[in-house]
Amino acid sequence: MGDRGSAEDSAIEAYGLGKRYRRGWALKDCSFRLPAGRICGLVGPNGAGKTTLMGIAVNLLQPTAGTVRVFGEAPGPGLGAAGRRTAFLAQDKPLFRRFTVAETLRLGRELNPRWDQRTAEDIVRSGDVPLTARVGTLSGGQRTRVAFALAFGRRPDLLLLDEPMSDLDPLVRHELMSVLMAEAAEHGTTVLMSSHMLADLEAVCDYLVVLASGSVRMAGEVDELLSAHTLLTGARTDEGMPADLAARHTVVESRTSGRQFTALVRPDGPVTGDLHADSPSLEEVLLAYLRTPGAPPLISPSAHAGPHPHPHAQHTQEAAA
Numbered sequence: 314m315g316d317r318g319s320a321e322d323s324a325i326e327a328y329g330l331g332k333r334y335r336r337g338w339a340l341k342d343c344s345f346r347l348p349a350g351r352i353c354g355l356v357g358p359n360g361a362g363k364t365t366l367m368g369i370a371v372n373l374l375q376p377t378a379g380t381v382r383v384f385g386e387a388p389g390p391g392l393g394a395a396g397r398r399t400a401f402l403a404q405d406k407p408l409f410r411r412f413t414v415a416e417t418l419r420l421g422r423e424l425n426p427r428w429d430q431r432t433a434e435d436i437v438r439s440g441d442v443p444l445t446a447r448v449g450t451l452s453g454g455q456r457t458r459v460a461f462a463l464a465f466g467r468r469p470d471l472l473l474l475d476e477p478m479s480d481l482d483p484l485v486r487h488e489l490m491s492v493l494m495a496e497a498a499e500h501g502t503t504v505l506m507s508s509h510m511l512a513d514l515e516a517v518c519d520y521l522v523v524l525a526s527g528s529v530r531m532a533g534e535v536d537e538l539l540s541a542h543t544l545l546t547g548a549r550t551d552e553g554m555p556a557d558l559a560a561r562h563t564v565v566e567s568r569t570s571g572r573q574f575t576a577l578v579r580p581d582g583p584v585t586g587d588l589h590a591d592s593p594s595l596e597e598v599l600l601a602y603l604r605t606p607g608a609p610p611l612i613s614p615s616a617h618a619g620p621h622p623h624p625h626a627q628h629t630q631e632a633a634a
């Protein structure tokens with residue numbers, strides 16, 4: 314892609330990234346790479362650091378430690394190259410309430426040289442949101458649609474969406490997911506989307522980053538992550554599951570129910586014994602990691618990040634958050 318060398322292949326690369334607030338670390342030693350062109354789900358329990366990570370990537374927050382690169386550049390003030398290529402849809406979707414929808418889109422057009430009016434208007438119109446309505450009179454879901462239109466209209470190379478679907482009804486959610494996938498496929502947009510709706514993520518994402526307590530617990534291609542895991546069921550022992558299983562394989566989580574145990578494992582060789590082995594769904598894998606923040610992390614090779622060449626180019630002072 315282009316003449317920018319291998320850095321161009323990474324949409325986001327975080328290395329040793331940390332953010333400390335007064336109450337403690339919100340992100341700690343967070344390293345991962347998101348290759349360009351993926352639709353990536355960002356998953357983690359409340360307070361895991363998802364919003365903080367996105368805020369650092371779009372230069373709204375400064376890291377306390379480590380570095381982040383967006384298309385190979387440190388996020389900087391103003392509309393640097395990385396900033397021009399990035400759109401961020403924040404959780405509270407800030408819009409001017411007194412503006413009409415048309416005025417909101419006009420502002421988007423005036424502020425963005427790459428503005429795509431047709432895409433933005435299509436997204437608004439397909440939800441029957443009148444262009445003449447004031448933003449303050451719209452329902453929460455309609456406002457989300459306008460915020461989506463603003464984000465897509467910017468024609469970003471990287472779109473960061475912080476829990477974009479939380480106030481949408483299932484039909485609108487489904488429709489906007491389809492818009493998201495179609496736009497991303499047509500323009501090669503990289504998407505990083507935080508969500509607690511695991512089924513939605515399963516439908517649209519081909520890449521995943523799982524955060525727990527500020528650290529990356531799992532990152533990589535969905536297919537790779539899924540195929541690394543096996544769901545085992547068998548007769549429970551006094552300890553719950555047979556002791557040799559934990560000795561031979563990486564156990565993410567094990568649970569017992571009645572006379573049975575179920576364990577999600579990363580097999581380190583053939584699974585032997587009187588056990589039933591199944592392929593887990595993405596939801597089963599994610600739930601196991603969310604329930605077990607201490608599980609050994611799994612970072613697939615495409616998600617590995619290394620140190621950046623100019624670590625001092627990144628600001629490291631605390632921001633007024």
Ligand SMILES: Nc1ncnc2c1ncn2[C@@H]1O[C@H](COP(=O)(O)OP(=O)(O)OP(=O)(O)O)[C@@H](O)[C@H]1O
Nearest residue numbers: 334335339357358359360361362363364365366634
């Ligand atoms: N401005 C702030 N000042 C102090 N602490 C903060 C601030 N913003 C976030 N935190 C803390 O940092 C941690 C991570 O918060 P963050 O909002 O990044 O999590 P999240 O994964 O986006 O959560 P959620 O799923 O609830 O949106 C939390 O413990 C939160 O209380």
